[in-house]
Amino acid sequence: MSSKAKAASAAPAQKTPLAARIFLGACALYLLVPFLTTLVYSLFVEWTDVLPSGFTLRNYAELFTNSTFWLSIGRTLVLCLVSVAITIVLLLLAMYVVVAVNRRLGRFMQFVCMIPYALQGVILSIGIISLYTGTGTILSNRMFMLFGAYTILVLPYIYQGIRNALNAIDANMLIQAAEMLGCGRFRAYVQVVLPNIVSGILVSSLLAESIVFGDFVLANNIAGTNYQNIQVFLQANMARSSGLSSAIVVIIFVVVAAVTAIVLKLQRSSQNR
Amino acid sequence: MAYIEFKGVVKRFGDNTVLDHIDFGVEKGDLVTLLGPSGCGKSTLLRCLSGLESVTEGRIVLDGRDITDVPASKRNIGMVFQQYSLFPNMTVEQNVAFGLRMKKVPAEKIQQKVADAIAMVELTGKEKAYPASLSGGQQQRAALARSIVTEPSVLLLDEPLSAIDAKLRKALQSRIREINQELGLTSIFVTHDQDEAMVMSDVIQLFHDGRIEQAGSPVDVYTKPVSEFAASFIGSYNQLDAAVFSEVTGAMVPAGHVVAIRPETIGIQKEAPAHTDGAYVVRGTVQDSTPRGNVLRYTVKTGPACLRVDVLFRSFHMFDKGDEVYLVLPEHDCLAIPESNAA
Numbered sequence: 001m002s003s004k005a006k007a008a009s010a011a012p013a014q015k016t017p018l019a020a021r022i023f024l025g026a027c028a029l030y031l032l033v034p035f036l037t038t039l040v041y042s043l044f045v046e047w048t049d050v051l052p053s054g055f056t057l058r059n060y061a062e063l064f065t066n067s068t069f070w071l072s073i074g075r076t077l078v079l080c081l082v083s084v085a086i087t088i089v090l091l092l093l094a095m096y097v098v099v100a101v102n103r104r105l106g107r108f109m110q111f112v113c114m115i116p117y118a119l120q121g122v123i124l125s126i127g128i129i130s131l132y133t134g135t136g137t138i139l140s141n142r143m144f145m146l147f148g149a150y151t152i153l154v155l156p157y158i159y160q161g162i163r164n165a166l167n168a169i170d171a172n173m174l175i176q177a178a179e180m181l182g183c184g185r186f187r188a189y190v191q192v193v194l195p196n197i198v199s200g201i202l203v204s205s206l207l208a209e210s211i212v213f214g215d216f217v218l219a220n221n222i223a224g225t226n227y228q229n230i231q232v233f234l235q236a237n238m239a240r241s242s243g244l245s246s247a248i249v250v251i252i253f254v255v256v257a258a259v260t261a262i263v264l265k266l267q268r269s270s271q272n273r
Numbered sequence: 274m275a276y277i278e279f280k281g282v283v284k285r286f287g288d289n290t291v292l293d294h295i296d297f298g299v300e301k302g303d304l305v306t307l308l309g310p311s312g313c314g315k316s317t318l319l320r321c322l323s324g325l326e327s328v329t330e331g332r333i334v335l336d337g338r339d340i341t342d343v344p345a346s347k348r349n350i351g352m353v354f355q356q357y358s359l360f361p362n363m364t365v366e367q368n369v370a371f372g373l374r375m376k377k378v379p380a381e382k383i384q385q386k387v388a389d390a391i392a393m394v395e396l397t398g399k400e401k402a403y404p405a406s407l408s409g410g411q412q413q414r415a416a417l418a419r420s421i422v423t424e425p426s427v428l429l430l431d432e433p434l435s436a437i438d439a440k441l442r443k444a445l446q447s448r449i450r451e452i453n454q455e456l457g458l459t460s461i462f463v464t465h466d467q468d469e470a471m472v473m474s475d476v477i478q479l480f481h482d483g484r485i486e487q488a489g490s491p492v493d494v495y496t497k498p499v500s501e502f503a504a505s506f507i508g509s510y511n512q513l514d515a516a517v518f519s520e521v522t523g524a525m526v527p528a529g530h531v532v533a534i535r536p537e538t539i540g541i542q543k544e545a546p547a548h549t550d551g552a553y554v555v556r557g558t559v560q561d562s563t564p565r566g567n568v569l570r571y572t573v574k575t576g577p578a579c580l581r582v583d584v585l586f587r588s589f590h591m592f593d594k595g596d597e598v599y600l601v602l603p604e605h606d607c608l609a610i611p612e613s614n615a616a
Contacts, residue, residue: 169361176325177358179345181372181423195362 035253042246059247069248072233073255079219079229080212080259083150084205087158090151092194092201095162099171099193100185113159116152121217124149129222142223149218154208161204165197199267206263213256274337276301276459277322277427282331284317284483291317293483295331299427299476304453304460306470309480310506315463318480319429322461324348335426346375351425355432357412359404365391365415366400372423390422391415393452410441417449421456428453428460434469446472467507471495479503496535501613504533511536511580515609521576522553522602530609536583540601541571541592553602559592573600 041047045054063069091113098106116124128149132139139145171193178188216231224232230252238245275298284292291314299305307315320326322333324345332341340348351372359368369390373383391397394414404412413433420428430449434442450473453460464470470477471491479487479494487494487503498504504512510533515526526532540546546554557575564570569586572579580600584591592598 170356170358173354173356173358174360176345177352177354177360178371179325180323180350180352181419182346182349182375183371184346192360192362196360 035250038246038249038253042243042250045243056243059241059243062244063247063251068228069233072228072230073251075227076213076229076231077255079146079150080209083147083212084154084158084208086147086151087154087208088162088201088205091155091159091162095166096186096189099166100175100189103172109159110163113155116155119152121153121215122221124152125218125221143227145222146219146227149222150212150215153215153218154211157207157211158201158204161200161207162197165200166193168200169193169196171197202263202267206260209259209263210256213252213259275299276303276336277461278332278334279318279322280332280334282318282321282333283329284314284321284326285329291483292321292328295483295485297478297485297488299459299461301336301459302457303475304450304462304473305476305478306462306464306474307478307480308464308467308470308506309486310465313480314483315465315480316431319352319431319461319463322427323350323352323429349423349425350427350429351420351423352429352431353413353416353420353433355435357404357409357416359412359415359419361404364401364403365396365407365418368404368415369419369422372419376423386422390418393421393455394418394448409437410445413437413445414448417452421452421458426459428458430460430462432463432465435464435466442469443472449473479506481506498533498608498610500610501531501533504531504608504610508535509581510534511539511578513578517576517578518607521555521578522607524553524604524607526609529612531612533608533610534580534602534606536570536581537568538603538606539580539582540603541573541582541584542599542601543592543596545599546601549601551604553604553607555600555602557598557600559594559596559598561594562592571598573598575600 040052042059043055043057044052045056046052094109098109128145132145134140139148171189174192174196175185175188178192179185183191214231215229216235219227219229220232220235223229225236228236230248234245234248234252237248277299279295279297282292282295283290293314295314295318307318309315317326321328322335324340324343324347328341332339334340335348335350359365360371363371366387369387370383373386378386387400388397391400394417396411396414396418399407399411399415402411404415407415416433433449434445437445446469449460449462452458462470462473464473474491477487477489477491477494478485481502487499489497494503495507498507498510501512504510513521513532513534515528515530515532518524518526518532540552546552555575557573557580559571560574560579561572562569563572564586565583567586568583569591571582571584571592573582582600
């Protein structure tokens with residue numbers, strides 16, 4: 001095939017139709033409007049006319065010098081990482097049993113993992129508090145209660161991601177192929193299956209991370225100001241200044257976007273391998 | 274004593290008996306094909322031998338050692354799966370080396386063995402390629418290299434060519450046969466394709482409903498079917514009831530039998546033959562003719578029967594629909610076989 005012919009055959013795949021681009025642009029703009037409005041609001045003293053007035057970075061300066069703010073950001077990240085990590089490890093172990101030992105347990109796993117969808121945040125938090133408060137165990141610690149609550153909260157999302165990834169690669173068949181080459185089942189799961197589902201795990205953990213980051217009900221009910229996360233910090237500062245609240249929202253958005261970008265980069269590099 | 278022995282192997286899934294007292298042996302170095310329709314139990318038997326499936330009853334002995342309860346990873350049996358099952362995150366080279374690493378073979382030996390195995394399946398130059406970038410045929414060859422590189426006691430091939438196009442399948446059939454002979458590997462091949470079984474096997478075990486219907490060399494199984502099922506599955510035998518055969522040819526057949534005649538053994542001609550010794554000659558009318566590659570298949574109506582007749586497809590059409598013809602049926606090719614309700 002000549003280079004001209006190649007270019008001609010490649011062209012339709014590369015060019016997005018104008019109508020599609022306009023539609024995508026409009027959707028993106030629509031989704032960005034609330035964020036842009038909040039950003040503008042956080043950068044000006046007042047916005048009572050068509051255009052805002054009195055540009056200022058005071059809100060950001062105040063936040064960046066506030067140790068409570070940084071601590072709440074840090075706590076939220078720790079909550080995200082620990083609870084998502086616990087869920088991933090538990091689910092990977094459970095899914096090993098489903099994939100390599102007894103496939104009939106798959107339906108049971110699915111049922112168990114779907115239960116949190118039906119749990120309201122208020123019910124979950126009250127249930128956890130009434131069950132563990134005053135037990136004198138490590139689980140009566142509010143921080144550990146939160147880890148446990150978030151582990152339950154993100155369970156369905158991470159389960160779906162891992163299960164779909166396992167189905168996509170026919171994990172059972174890969175384990176059998178590895179077994180025939182002298183590899184034990186668990187080792188095959190770790191060495192052959194897991195590297196092939198990293199991408200699925202990362203995507204589901206991304207979803208879980210955004211859910212934990214955006215949670216207010218569980219954090220407020222279980223830990224409140226004892227272990228203040230960013231949403232509780234936001235709530236506590238909403239009455240003080242709307243500009244400051246807007247700045248907090250913008251920073252939450254930026255942090256979530258940064259975490260998302262990192263995860264997507266990891267996913268791409270895993271796919272490239 | 275055979276190299277591999279299946280002794281009364283039974284496999285049940287709940288109430289469903291998939292393998293019903295399988296008894297046979299495989300000689301060392303032979304390529305044995307388990308042939309049969311889907312659901313007849315051939316793949317299950319292969320998986321029982323591999324250790325991926327347990328047996329309900331019976332024993333499996335490999336080279337004098339009872340391996341019935343030995344885990345799959347400890348049996349030193351290689352297996353090529355229908356779906357290739359290459360590890361997607363590993364290159365061809367890493368896939369082939371995987372089994373050697375599991376066996377803790379020294380790194381320098383691994384490199385050499387992997388290169389040899391890749392060369393044997395003619396994949397040199399694709400060592401660094403990931404499975405996703407390979408064609409179906411290349412993936413299957415990589416899977417074959419991965420299975421033979423560990424020098425298994427037995428190589429199992431579970432319909433490895435069924436997802437590959439016809440031309441490439443023929444080439445791979447030959448390559449697998451050559452490799453089997455080069456390495457002197459004892460191999461068990463599962464297929465539902467009787468042509469594939471004919472080309473590849475030393476011995477065919479014909480399966481039907483969890484039992485072995487017939488066993489023997491490809492020629493024996495093809496030319497001497499022992500049952501209606503074997504006759505219908507192997508080749509395209511014409512099968513005539515005793516009464517119909519008697520009406521067509523005037524010959525008598527024992528009760529409870531059908532007569533099976535291979536289409537290519539029947540002669541077809543315009544004029545009545547001068548000599549009819551050792552053959553039945555019947556008149557018929559051509560109903561249809563269908564080109565099938567290098568063979569032309571006629572359907573000829575003769576009395577109450579319709580017979581399929583295969584002749585070499587030459588450059589001209591011999592008979593047209595409606596032509597009156599004479600069919601010559603050699604007596605020794607009219608096989609009386611026991612009737613069965615299972616066919």
